[in-house]
Amino acid sequence: MTTLFQVGPLQFEIDPLNAHAVDRTASTEFAKKDVIGRRQVYEHTGEGIDKLSIHGRLFPLKLGGLGVLSLAHSIREQGAAQMVVRGDGLVLGWFVITDISEAHTYLSADGVGQLIEVTVDIERADKPSQQEYFSQLMNLAP
Numbered sequence: 001m002t003t004l005f006q007v008g009p010l011q012f013e014i015d016p017l018n019a020h021a022v023d024r025t026a027s028t029e030f031a032k033k034d035v036i037g038r039r040q041v042y043e044h045t046g047e048g049i050d051k052l053s054i055h056g057r058l059f060p061l062k063l064g065g066l067g068v069l070s071l072a073h074s075i076r077e078q079g080a081a082q083m084v085v086r087g088d089g090l091v092l093g094w095f096v097i098t099d100i101s102e103a104h105t106y107l108s109a110d111g112v113g114q115l116i117e118v119t120v121d122i123e124r125a126d127k128p129s130q131q132e133y134f135s136q137l138m139n140l141a142p
Contacts (some may be wrong), residue, residue, distance in 0.1 A: 005054055007095065007122060008082030010072050012056055016065025017118065021055040038051045050124035052084070052095065058116040061108055065116075072100055072120055081125040095122040 005012040008112060012019035018115040027048030033041045047065065058065040076097040084092040101122040104113025 002087065003032060003085075004087040006083075006085045007054075007072075007097065007120065008075055008080075008084075010068070010075055010120075012054060015063040016060070017056050017058055017068045019056045020056050023055075023102040026050040026052070050093075051098075052092070052122050054120045054122070056118045056120070058117065059114065060112055061114050066112070069102065069116070069118065072097065072118075076100055078136070080132065081128045082122075084122065088097075094125050094127045096119070096125045098123050110132075 003011050003013055005022070011055060024074075027050075029045045029048045030042040031045050033043060035041050056072070058069060060066050076099075081094040081096050084095045086092060097120060101119045103117040104115075105117070106114040108114055
């Protein structure tokens with residue numbers, strides 16, 4: 001199975017949860033300073049927001065995947081930074097899941113959508129300490 005994106009243990013593959021689009025917004029922060037007779041001087045103060053939105057689809061009646069959606073929500077609720085890797089092996093860094101949106105359409109008799117559009121929003125975060133990361137791996141984090 002080909003992995004398109006991996007956010008910690010959450011994998012976006014061809015099935016059950018695919019990724020059909022990714023949006024990225026990144027910024028750099030500056031302090032603007034007034035100087036007489038010149039344009040404002042921009043002092044670089046560091047990196048700003050670096051956000052990815054991964055858009056995917058689930059077809060739970062044909063391919064399953066509701067467990068993957070539950071995993072995504074568990075990672076979001078935990079709030080721990082996750083290593084993000086693109087399918088070609090490029091390590092994008094540490095990110096937290098900030099938002100997950102789902103749109104269920106073509107509801108089946110049990111109320112589950114036959115097509116579920118999913119968007120997972122992640123933002124760059126600091127690398128966790130060794131203790132935090134180990135606790136997370138061992139599923140001991142609060």
